[in-house]
Each structure stands twice: as structure tokens, then as C-alpha cells.
Amino acid sequence: MMNSSLNSFRLEGDIVVVEDDPLLRRLMGDILADLGDTCHSFQNCDDALVYLLQSGGCAAVVADHDVPGQLHGAEFLGMVADKWPGTPTVLMSGFALEDIPVKPGIVCLAKPWSAESLIKALGSFAAPVTDG
Numbered sequence: 001m002m003n004s005s006l007n008s009f010r011l012e013g014d015i016v017v018v019e020d021d022p023l024l025r026r027l028m029g030d031i032l033a034d035l036g037d038t039c040h041s042f043q044n045c046d047d048a049l050v051y052l053l054q055s056g057g058c059a060a061v062v063a064d065h066d067v068p069g070q071l072h073g074a075e076f077l078g079m080v081a082d083k084w085p086g087t088p089t090v091l092m093s094g095f096a097l098e099d100i101p102v103k104p105g106i107v108c109l110a111k112p113w114s115a116e117s118l119i120k121a122l123g124s125f126a127a128p129v130t131d132g
Contacts, residue, residue, distance in 0.1 A: 009123050011036040011088070013059030018048045018076065019092075020067040028062065031115045035122060036060065044069035045076035057084040060122055064111075065093040065100055078103045088125035090118075 015036040019025040020043050029039040036059045042048040046069040052058060061080050065073035077089040081103050091102060094111040102108060107121045 009035070011059035011122065013057075014038045014040055014055070015122075016048050016052065016058045016061045016063075017041045018043075018045050018061070018063035018067055018073065020044065020064060024064075028118070031118055032062070032122070035119070043067070045071035045073060049076060049079065052080065052084075057087060060088040060090070060125070062090040062092065062118070062122070065091055066095065074100050074102050074106070077106050081105060088122055090121045 013036055015032050017025060017028045017032065017039060019028055019041070025041045025043070029041045032039045040051060042051065044067050045063060048061070048063070049071065061077060063073040063077055067073060073091050073093070077091055080087055080089055089106045090109055091097070091100070091106050092109045092111055092113065093100060097108040097110055107124060109117060109121045
């Protein structure tokens with residue numbers, strides 16, 4: 001569970017995570033689980049794209065750029081933005097993000113990141129939770 005002061009919003013629907021490092025993938029799933037209905041984690045963008053096409057989209061996508069498979073993170077998130085406009089997308093990389101061509105609207109997050117910075121990146125898309 002995350003500190004409630006960090007979790008001041010909620011995404012309606014599932015969150016998709018793409019990360020080839022199993023430890024980081026699990027950590028991200030744990031961090032993001034409270035923000036959406038379910039967190040679906042994938043080792044590569046190819047499998048995540050198949051899931052999204054079958055499910056019809058999701059509430060948000062967080063992807064590492066340098067993952068195995070045919071698609072890299074920036075290309076995959078560009079496809080997500082084209083197919084499901086308005087879907088919050090966050091690209092992570094341990095490499096220089098300014099060297100990666102990224103579509104407008106995709107938030108970039110440098111590794112290493114903190115739980116707070118990951119949540120803030122997604123929170124930049126969301127409306128605050130209100131009581132009542």
C-alpha cells in the first residue's frame with residue numbers, strides 16, 4: 001500500500017506496465033495497484049499490444065523504452081496514443097530521454113525513479129479524487 005498523500009487520484013480501469021526486469025515489473029505493479037482496477041504487467045511491448053488490442057484499451061500505460069521484442073517503448077506508446085487517444089502514457093528509460101523520439105503527450109521518466117515520481121507522472125493526467 002502506498003502513502004495516501006501520494007495517492008490523491010484514481011484511474012478508472014486497468015493499468016498496463018511493460019518492464020523487462022522482473023523485480024522492477026513487480027515493484028511497479030505493487031506501486032500502481034492502488035491507482036486503477038488491475039495492473040497487468042508484461043515483459044515486452046509486443047505482448048502488451050496484443051493484450052490491449054484484445055481488451056480494447058486501458059486506463060494508463062507505463063513502459064520502459066529498452067525492452068526485448070519487435071517494439072521499443074516509445075514506438076509502442078506512440079501506437080497506444082494513436083489507437084486510444086487520451087490514454088495516459090509514461091515512458092521510462094535509463095538512457096538519455098532527449099535522444100528518444102517521443103510523441104507529444106507522452107510523459108518521460110528517467111530511471112532510476114522513485115515511487116513518488118512514478119505516481120506523479122501518472123497523476124499529471126488525472127483529475128483529483130473528490131469526496132461526495
